[in-house]
Every structure is written in C-alpha cells, then in structure tokens.
Amino acid sequence: MSAANSAHSVVEPSLNSKRIAGTIVVLYALITLIPLVWIFLTSIKSPPDSISYPPKIVFTPSLEGYCNLFTTRTRQTPDYIASLPAPVGTCDEVTRKRNMVIAGPSNFLPRFVNSLVIAFGSTFLAVFLGTLAAYGFSRFRVPLADDLLFFILSTRMMPPIAVAIPIYLMYRELGLSDTALGMILLYTAVNVSLAVWLLKGFIDEIPREYEEAAMIDGYTRLQAFRKVVLPQATTGIAATAIFCLIFAWNEYAFAALLTSGEAQTAPPFIPTIIGEGGQDWPAVAAGTTIFLIPILVFTILLRKQLLRGITFGAVRK
C-alpha cells in the first residue's frame, strides 16, 4: 500500500502503485465472486455431481436442479416407468432417469410470486407515502421537523424480532396473519423511513424557485407539486423504489416469523427445499440463482446511488 513516490503527487498515483492496487482489488473481487459462481454451477449440475468429491469443476450441465425446483416427484418402480408413454419434455425425462415421476408443481412458483407481489406492493406504497412526506418536510415549515425525522429514522433501528411479537398478536386479532396484505403493510412501514430520508435529500436539491415560478403563473401548490416537482424527482424516486424493492425482496426475519404458508416469500422457502436423502442442492442452487438475478441487475443499475441508499442519504457521493 505504498503511496506515490515524491516524483508524483499523491493526487495522481504512480503507474506502478496503480498496478499493484488494481491487482489486489481484482483478486479480492474474484475471490468474492467464487461463492456466487459456485452456486450457479451447482444449479446446473446433476445431484450426484453436486455432492461428488473432489468438487467437480468440469461436468455435464443438467437442468435437473431447475426441474426439481419447480416440481414435486414420486418414486416409482422401473417397470411402472417403462410402461408409461414417451416422456414429454426434458424435465419428465431427467426425472424418469431417477426412477421418479413428476407428481405436480412445487411451491416455488407461488412463493416466488408472493415475493414479487409483496415486494412491489410495499415498494409502491412506501414510495408513494414517502414522496408525499418528503415533499412536506422539504418545502414546509413543519413543527418539530427534526424530531419527526429522527423518529422516522429510529424506527429502522429496532431489531425486527423485538416488534415481531406484538405485530404477531396484532395481526392475529386483525386477521392479517399470513396474508400478503399484512406483509405489504409491514414492509411499507419499514421502508417508508428510508423513502422519506432519501427522497427528502433528492427533493431538497430541486430549486424551490421552479415551483414558486409555477405558482406565480397561477398553479396551485398541488399542481406545482404534480407538474413541476414530481417530474424533476423522477430519478430519485426510481432509485428509492429500487432500494425499497431490494429490502422487501431480501427480508427474512419477519417473513419467517409471520408467514407460514399462503403468504410465505422465497427467502424462508428456498432453504426448505429437501430432496430424497437430504438437501437437494442443485434445486436449492437453482432457486437461489433465480432469486438473485433481479438483485444483480439492480446492483448494476444502482451502483451510482448505492451509497446514498445504504446510508439513508447521510453520505452523498
């Protein structure tokens, strides 16, 4: 980690120190990626290949993991399987090779759909409520604004389990236990704090002169908000939405404690995928891969806003 020698200023590091820095960082990045690459490779292995020793780096790709992820299967005698008509599709074929027959769809798709519904539903609500509140805090003299804003932030500091008990009881009374609506409301409440803080930062950056000009031209405050501020804040709103989406998509503690069936999301579901004789790792890996893809896309889209989002906008870049 040598800084530049005196011939170059530190502001412009020497070529040599750049090269050393680059090599170390790239090595770190590659090591970081190994678990992710491995999970993807496991998802396209056959179950025997996935648990062979030493771990196989070269193998024949198989879709068995993905097939097992989406189906439930029953074991049958070879005679029975031989008596069946020709297999329809790859999944039928690989399943029969293991002396099994596809019995029906698995729970993965409904759980994945739950994740989508709950994540998008709560994101929409959180961003909607967050935008209004952020505008309110940014543009009006709100009594106790500091305290209210701090209160909003502090709700995010509670351990989820600490509020899970009363929320569990409350939901039981209200009939919201294990419902998508209950989870949407819960995630909205958790996300709205982030949304207010982030969006307030974005809206603060829009010059208030724009709205003032519009209002002098005869717009009402609400019109000015809709037609002047909202379009200006689009980028900030989009970034905030993705952060909320990522949180709701990844959340586990509340989902595991408050949902058991109907409204269960993918994170508590994926680890429960069990094959014959232990965990079906290719299927688990397949589920994980599908689950991670949206996040990978978002990471790349968001890389410039990342810092703001993870620090509640406390640090700007």
Added chain:
Amino acid sequence: MTISHSSIVEKAADATARATPASLARHVRGLSDRAIAWLFIAPAITLLLAINIFPLIWAVYLSFTNYRANRPNAPVQGVGFGNYERVLNDPDIWQAMQTTAHFVFWTILLQTVIGFALAYLIDRKFRGHAFWTTIILIPMMLSPAVVGNFWRFLYEPQIGLFAYAVSLVSGIPTSDVQMLGNVSLAPWAIIIVDTWMWTPYVMLICLAGLRSIPDYIYEAAEVDRASPWRQFWSITVPMALPFIMLAVLFRGIENFKMFDMVTLLTGGGPGSVTEVASITLKRAAFESWATGRASAFAIVLFVAVFGLANIYVKALNKVKQR
C-alpha cells in the same frame, strides 16, 4: 432516549428555515400550505405509528405481564418488574449478549480493516476500477438468509468447496474442516460469511470518505515534504474517520440485530455457541411462548442498542467537529 439532533438530522433544520415565504403563500389558491404539509406527512407518520410505535408500546405493556401468546384466553396478570428481573439474572441471556458482542466486535474489526484497505486501493483509480468496484458490491445486495443458506453448502465438510479449498491449502483432511459442527470454528464460520457479505458496505462508505478529502491538502503536504506514511496517518485516516465511524455505527446496529444469517448457517448451534441475542429472543417468544419475558428481553435489547448508539453518535459528532 433519542440520538438527539445527530449529524444525520442536521439537514432537516436548514430546509425548514428555507420554507416558502409568507408573502408568496398568500398568492396560492386552494389548500393552505399548513393543511397540505399535514396532509402530505400524516399518512407516513400514521403508518409508522400503527406498525412500529404501537407494537413497541404493546411490547412494553406485555413485558410487565405473564401473557403467553399460545394461550390467548388465559387470564393475564401483571408481574411488575418480574420479567426484567428474570431476564437480567438469566445466565443464558448474558451468554447470548456476550456472543452477540463477540460477533459485533470481530465482524466490525475485519470489515473496517479490509473495507478501508480496499477503498484506499480503489481510490488509486487504476484502470477498470469502476467495474471491479461494482463487482465487489454484489454480496451486500443479497438476502442474508439466502447467503447463509448457500454458504452452508460451501461449508459442508465432505462436499463443500470451502472445506476442499482449506484442505488443499493446509493438508488437513476435509472431514476435519467441520466449520459449522465444531464448537470453536462455528462462530468463525459466521464471522467469515458476514465479512464476505458486508465488507463492501464499509468499503463504499470509506471510499466516499477518501474522495471527500480535497487534493490541495495532499499538495500542501508534498510541498512540506511529508512522507507518504506521514500523509496517510496525518491526513488520510483522520479526514476519513467520520465516514469510517459512520460505517461502524450502521454495521454495529445491523449486527446487533443479526438473525437471518445465523439462523440459516447454524441455527444457534452447535450447542449454543452461536446463539446471538435475536435467536434467544425468537426462542423465548415463538418456541417457549413466554411472551411477557420475551418482550422484556426485547425492550432491554432495544434500550441497549439505543443507549450505545447514542453514546457513539456523540463521539462521532465530536470527531466531525475537530
């Protein structure tokens, strides 16, 4: 009990000061500004009150009773501070707090050192640094539960990649690389995963800190012929310190709540060596159904996090003012 007017809140004040002048407000047709302000802010506050504050107050109430959530019809009796007494005298709970502190200490130490080093290197702006930075950021965007689950696979002694790699490097047979089953290794198994996942977070904040240091300070140091080592300790580290401390604050709060990753990796085992506070709490609340006692523990935890965060933010503000 608030982290009163922390650095994070300071922006709120100047925005309020810049509120629309009254002269203009008079021109505005329709709803008055005051009505609009409340109309805009009320829904978010109401939701937070309903789903965060109301449950918290309820938890405080429950913590003084013997209520059990699996017997909703049993008579509820107040027990005074009985639950708190039991919680504070329970050796298992103190053990869980110690385990949590152990995790928080090591994860923060490792993540800060590695994260800062990486940020320092990335700040050299070598070719392709933006691309590799994005790659490094991926782990922290994933779900801790899903991460915990697939690391369990990597840690499997007979089939896992981690055991294989360790045995390849060290010559120890894979059957002895029992990361999750071994009492002395299991905590480290979790610390490794947490560090893998969250180092990028610290790195990102440190990077922002390094980029905030104006070039002219280094130029002045060059003129004074300060050695690179001296520059590093007298300029780089102190100037980036508030950022490093912010990263430590956020990670500290998060790791105090650590639940998902531990649940999926070890479930608190083997024995109870990785049983962090959240897992003890979950067991008391949803396995023993001792709702009252669990609520008391929850409140104790909450007060502990807030108290520590409060003291820390004061220190952070002092560093910032220097």
